[in-house]
Amino acid sequence: PGQLDEATLKRLNIEIMQQMQESGIAAVSDTTLRGKHCLRAAINNHRTQRADLHLLVAEVAQIGEDLVTESLKLAQPSVGM
Numbered sequence: 001p002g003q004l005d006e007a008t009l010k011r012l013n014i015e016i017m018q019q020m021q022e023s024g025i026a027a028v029s030d031t032t033l034r035g036k037h038c039l040r041a042a043i044n045n046h047r048t049q050r051a052d053l054h055l056l057v058a059e060v061a062q063i064g065e066d067l068v069t070e071s072l073k074l075a076q077p078s079v080g081m
Contacts, residue, residue: 010037016063025059 004012013030017039020026028041041056 006037012064012067013037013039015067016060019063020059026056028056028060 017028017030020028026041028039031038031040039060043053
């Protein structure tokens, strides 16, 4: 995502957020921080462990990678047409 422009990154973040909410992984939300669109998680449960946060970050990264890979495949011209 380092090479994505802000508008594309915002769309990607929104899609990640929606997929996480729909799958029940986490109820993340979005916000703007210092002019940049980002995802946020409010941690309210006193039983939250460090491993839970690592899982959250790993899921965000995996969903993001999957979405970028999928969009790159769609952007490539079909062979044999």
